[in-house]
Amino acid sequence: MVRPRTPLLSRERIVEVATAIVDAEGLDALSTRRLARELGVQAPSLYNHFGTKEEIIDAIGDAIVSGVDLSMLGRDPWPQALRAWGRAYRAAFRAHPNVVPFLSRGPARRPASLRLADAVYGALVDAGWPPAQATRIGAAMRYFVLGSALGSFALGFVDDPSLYAADYPHLRDAHRLAERHARIDDGAFELGLDSLVDGLERRFERLSGGDAGGHHQE
Structure with a gap:
C-alpha cells in the first residue's frame, strides 16, 4: 500500500497534539502554524476539521472535561x-x-x-x-x-x-x-x-x- 504524502488527520489527533503543546508550554504557545508543524502538515489542512484556533482550544477543554467521571x-x-x-x-x-x-x-x-x-x-x-x-x-x-x-x-x-x-x-x-x-x-x-x-x-x-x-x- 502506498503511504499518503501527508499524515492523515483527524479531530482527535489534532486535539491530542494541541493538548500536548498547551500542557508543556501554555495556551500562548499554541498557534495553527505551530500545530501544523508538529503534525507534519500544512496549516490549511487544519481547517478541514476546525475553523479557528479558538475552536481547537474549545475541543481541548471539552476533551478534558469528557474524562471527568x-x-x-x-x-x-x-x-x-x-x-x-x-x-x-x-x-x-x-x-x-x-x-x-x-x-x-x-x-x-x-x-x-x-x-x-x-x-x-x-x-x-x-x-x-x-x-x-x-x-x-x-x-x-x-x-x-x-x-x-x-x-x-x-x-x-x-x-x-x-x-x-x-x-x-x-x-x-x-x-x-x-x-x-x-x-x-x-x-x-x-x-x-x-x-x-x-x-x-x-x-x-x-x-x-x-x-x-x-x-x-x-
Missing part, C-alpha cells in the same frame, strides 16, 4: 456524590493546569461541559435541593475545584529559611512546605471539600425541616 451523580446520595465528583473534577484539571484559566470562563457550547453541568444540577434537584440553590452549589463547587487546580499553595514558598526567620516568625517553617507540597495541597483540598459538603448537609437539614413550599422556590 459523572457516574456517581444521581446514583449515590448527594453528599457522597459531590465529594467523589469534586475529586474527579480536580484530577482532570490538575493533569492539565494550563487549560484551567480557559475552562474557568464557563461551559459555553462545549458538549461535555454542558453534560457535566446538567448532571450536577439534575442530581441536586432530584435529591431535593431547590433549583436556585442547586445552581449556587454547582457554582460553589466549580469555584472551589478550579481554584484548587490553578496552582500549588505549598510551592509558593521558597526554600530559604533566612527569608522568614526575622520578619515572619509565624512562617519560620515555611521553607519546608515545598518538599511536602503534594501532601499539603491534597490535604487542603480534602479539608475544604469536607467543610463545604458538611456545611451543605447542615443547610439541607434546615431546609428539609422548614417550610418546603416557601423555601423550594429560592
Whole structure:
C-alpha cells in the first residue's frame, strides 16, 4: 500500500497534539502554524476539521472535561456524590493546569461541559435541593475545584529559611512546605471539600425541616 504524502488527520489527533503543546508550554504557545508543524502538515489542512484556533482550544477543554467521571451523580446520595465528583473534577484539571484559566470562563457550547453541568444540577434537584440553590452549589463547587487546580499553595514558598526567620516568625517553617507540597495541597483540598459538603448537609437539614413550599422556590 502506498503511504499518503501527508499524515492523515483527524479531530482527535489534532486535539491530542494541541493538548500536548498547551500542557508543556501554555495556551500562548499554541498557534495553527505551530500545530501544523508538529503534525507534519500544512496549516490549511487544519481547517478541514476546525475553523479557528479558538475552536481547537474549545475541543481541548471539552476533551478534558469528557474524562471527568459523572457516574456517581444521581446514583449515590448527594453528599457522597459531590465529594467523589469534586475529586474527579480536580484530577482532570490538575493533569492539565494550563487549560484551567480557559475552562474557568464557563461551559459555553462545549458538549461535555454542558453534560457535566446538567448532571450536577439534575442530581441536586432530584435529591431535593431547590433549583436556585442547586445552581449556587454547582457554582460553589466549580469555584472551589478550579481554584484548587490553578496552582500549588505549598510551592509558593521558597526554600530559604533566612527569608522568614526575622520578619515572619509565624512562617519560620515555611521553607519546608515545598518538599511536602503534594501532601499539603491534597490535604487542603480534602479539608475544604469536607467543610463545604458538611456545611451543605447542615443547610439541607434546615431546609428539609422548614417550610418546603416557601423555601423550594429560592
